[in-house]
Amino acid sequence: MTGIPHHPAGEPDPLRALDLERLRCRTSMKWRTYPADVLPLWVAEMDVPLAEAVVRAVTDALALGDTGYPTGTAYAEALAAFAADRWDWDGIAIERTAIVPDVMLGVVEMLRLVTGPGDPVIVDPPVYPPFFQFIGHMDRKVVEVPLGPGLRLDPAALEETFRAATAGSGRAAYLLCSPHNPTGTVHTAGELATVAALAERYGVRVVADEIHAPLVTPGVPFVPYLSVPGAERGLSLMSASKGWNLAGLKAAVALAGPGAATDLARLPEEVGHGPSHIGVIAHTAALRAGTGWLDALLAGLAANRNLLARLLAEHLPAIRLHPAEATYLAWLDCRALDLGDDPAQVFLERGRVAVNSGLPFGTGGAGHVRLNLATSPEILTDGVRRMAAALPPTGTGS
Numbered sequence: 001m002t003g004i005p006h007h008p009a010g011e012p013d014p015l016r017a018l019d020l021e022r023l024r025c026r027t028s029m030k031w032r033t034y035p036a037d038v039l040p041l042w043v044a045e046m047d048v049p050l051a052e053a054v055v056r057a058v059t060d061a062l063a064l065g066d067t068g069y070p071t072g073t074a075y076a077e078a079l080a081a082f083a084a085d086r087w088d089w090d091g092i093a094i095e096r097t098a099i100v101p102d103v104m105l106g107v108v109e110m111l112r113l114v115t116g117p118g119d120p121v122i123v124d125p126p127v128y129p130p131f132f133q134f135i136g137h138m139d140r141k142v143v144e145v146p147l148g149p150g151l152r153l154d155p156a157a158l159e160e161t162f163r164a165a166t167a168g169s170g171r172a173a174y175l176l177c178s179p180h181n182p183t184g185t186v187h188t189a190g191e192l193a194t195v196a197a198l199a200e201r202y203g204v205r206v207v208a209d210e211i212h213a214p215l216v217t218p219g220v221p222f223v224p225y226l227s228v229p230g231a232e233r234g235l236s237l238m239s240a241s242k243g244w245n246l247a248g249l250k251a252a253v254a255l256a257g258p259g260a261a262t263d264l265a266r267l268p269e270e271v272g273h274g275p276s277h278i279g280v281i282a283h284t285a286a287l288r289a290g291t292g293w294l295d296a297l298l299a300g301l302a303a304n305r306n307l308l309a310r311l312l313a314e315h316l317p318a319i320r321l322h323p324a325e326a327t328y329l330a331w332l333d334c335r336a337l338d339l340g341d342d343p344a345q346v347f348l349e350r351g352r353v354a355v356n357s358g359l360p361f362g363t364g365g366a367g368h369v370r371l372n373l374a375t376s377p378e379i380l381t382d383g384v385r386r387m388a389a390a391l392p393p394t395g396t397g398s
């Protein structure tokens with residue numbers, strides 16, 4: 001496509017580079033789960049070409065046949081440099097990092113280090129559905145502490161649950177999603193320090209999933225969990241997977257605070273065999289040389305978020321769009337449309353547009369949908385029109 005707007009940094013907006021015909025050639029989950037007449041605005045894949053630095057690094061590796069097993073600390077070093085530059089955080093100690101197969105398997109391994117079978121793992125719904133699936137699959141017990149007012153963390157409820165979960169000196173962990181999926185909430189330094197203080201008080205171990213950290217709106221400070229006072233015994237997972245659309249190139253980094261170093265040291269060596277070597281190469285290249293591309297993406301996402309607000313105001317004024325400061329996801333409260341607990345089903349069947357049902361996100365998900373706005377303005381516009389067209393004639397919600 002020509003005429004792609006350029007970000008001041010000089011990179012074109014990657015969200016405007018691919019048209020629907022090209023995207024429909026993709027074979028990934030987003031594009032192949034539903035029939036071809038359905039517009040997919042669901043699973044967290046972005047409709048973008050890759051950053052040139054990533055393509056070059058992967059192409060060079062393939063040309064060289066460099067497709068063996070991963071080793072070394074290049075990924076963690078690139079992440080440390082990115083964190084220093086982007087978040088002004090120089091707290092990543094390479095000796096307290098490990099490469100893991102991906103963020104969710106990294107979460108599972110971190111939870112295995114600090115809890116045992118049957119132990120509670122606390123989450124804040126509505127939250128990324130695989131949290132429930134993976135925790136259940138590893139024989140831990142999910143304990144929900146729903147988000148509080150404004151869909152922010154609820155410290156009083158967390159304290160109550162931390163206290164109950166550790167009564168009788170039981171072990172418990174708290175799986176924090178930071179930034180939060182699906183709401184796009186960026187936790188403040190104060191909120192995170194409160195979490196750390198409560199976790200220390202009750203002996204709850206914190207595992208922070210920070211996969212969306214590169215996707216924070218410019219001007220909004222992202223605070224890494226391990227950077228807050230009191231978080232020394234915390235563990236974190238970071239990755240270039242969401243920020244640069246590399247979910248198919250598996251890799252992530254696990255990080256330990258100084259007080260969790262001995263826990264991370266118990267990570268079985270074979271876990272580090274799980275990431276793809278090409279994945280590690282791709283993620284490292286993204287963090288090292290993909291920041292111009294990321295800036296252009298973030299500018300495009302901000303424009304799309306504004307566009308979505310305008311489109312909803314025009315076509316679906318009864319829907320409440322939760323204001324987000326991160327991710328490329330939009331959490332839509334559709335309860336005023338009277339479409340029942342699962343409006344996504346109605347949008348799919350009658351509008352031929354796929355958004356995520358809120359139900360698998362846990363408590364607070366009924367009547368909500370999650371929409372993926374990492375696409376072109378044209379596709380986003382078509383998506384909202386399809387949602388509006390799904391409404392019964394009398395239920396415009398206006």
Ligand SMILES: Cc1ncc(COP(=O)(O)O)c(C=O)c1O
Nearest residue numbers: 044102103104128181209211241
């Ligand atoms: C909060 C969160 N964690 C983890 C993942 C998945 O990461 P990975 O593919 O590295 O397991 C996602 C994907 O969307 C996510 O939103």
